[in-house]
Amino acid sequence: MLPSPAEIEYFLEISKTLNLSRASERLGITQPTLSMSVKRLEQNIGAKLLIRSKSGVQLTKFGQRFVGSAQAMIEEWEKLRAIALSEKDEVQGQYTIGSHPSVALYSLSHFLPKLLHDYPKLHIELVHDISRHITEKVISYKIDFGIVINPISHPDLVIIKLAHDCVTLWTTKHNRNLNTLICDQNLLQTQDLSKQIRGSDWEFERIIHCSDLQVITDLVESGGGVGIIPTRVAEKAKGLKRYGKNPPVYEDVVTLVYRYDAQNSLAAKTIITAIKNIFI
Known part of the structure; x- marks a missing residue:
């Protein structure tokens, strides 16, 4: 199991203070909660990070090495969060649209050129296969949006009828x-x-x-x-x-399919709207 960002942040605070009580105060959590977090982190990594004593705590040799890696992980996590936040409020990012080749012939040209022109930071990859396979790939997160024929209902899918x-x-x-x-x-x-x-x-x-x-x-x-x-x-x-x-x-029935959790960003909502307007 991968450690959570919170567990890594807690460990980094301990490495600065070398005192569980002071670290818990600065983090705004209880000391038992902090101790349990460190214990879970050590279990997940499979190595001891801290040596506890009456005067406080010290980092093990592995703990000292882990400080640099932990800091890099937090920095990378913050970068990912920043990207996610920017994509949520701006039409940009990489998205995959799947369709049968014949469906692509009478659908893609009606929305894709304008979409690409209006949003230069938006990158689209096209995948072509039979509708059944496209739908399966949407369900398994391999494709973001599918323009498919007669999809079978699935609890994770949004299915929007476009045309007959x-x-x-x-x-x-x-x-x-x-x-x-x-x-x-x-x-x-x-x-x-x-x-x-x-x-x-x-x-x-x-x-x-x-x-x-x-x-x-x-x-x-x-x-x-x-x-x-x-x-x-x-x-x-x-x-x-x-x-x-x-x-x-x-x-x-020609439909648009995507997962329920694929419509959070502004870019995704823009793509969905563009595809829905194909046959209007």
Whole structure:
């Protein structure tokens, strides 16, 4: 267990006075409290820091060495506190935003350029993965904010609905491969639509698996087949249209997810507001 800043500060005060009674008075705590703090510190470090005598206390050899390290730790702690306080009141710092690549195509450009322009001390890292993985990384503190599809509720997550979307079948006017379905079979949307298609008039003779929705969109644009594509992605492409009349549809919800404890700083609140305004 790491020692607390208070325990280190108490030890440093003792090292200055070499008297527990005087140190406790200067710290404004009782002597038994001070003694227990030193005992916990010694237990955590695994070495004796003080030698007690009738005239007061003396530092052990290790205690003398620890004074310099303890002072450096306190100084580093104060620097971190200063950074935290400044970031709380100013839009600055390093933040990570995660999203599926296809979601990034129709969301990031609507808020990120202005955000970066308005706040030059703000640094953003982008991570792209499937929505399920992005959500898991937000929960585990690896990503600060996620723009994801259909997240599962979690007690540590704030989930804000941004917009609705739907995944369905798309083709082009002159498509020579209408018997071919191009899709990402790992997506829940594809799996659900595949069940709806199976055994119906919509069933295809062959299926091409592709893990990149942008590549799927490009292949459909070039007449390579019929694609399972989110509507917001398909509408950014040229010449795509829904396949047939009333094709099967999977409803999506585009959301912003972040941990409850990720909204304390002004920078975090600014990012949240910028993302929430994407679809307004």
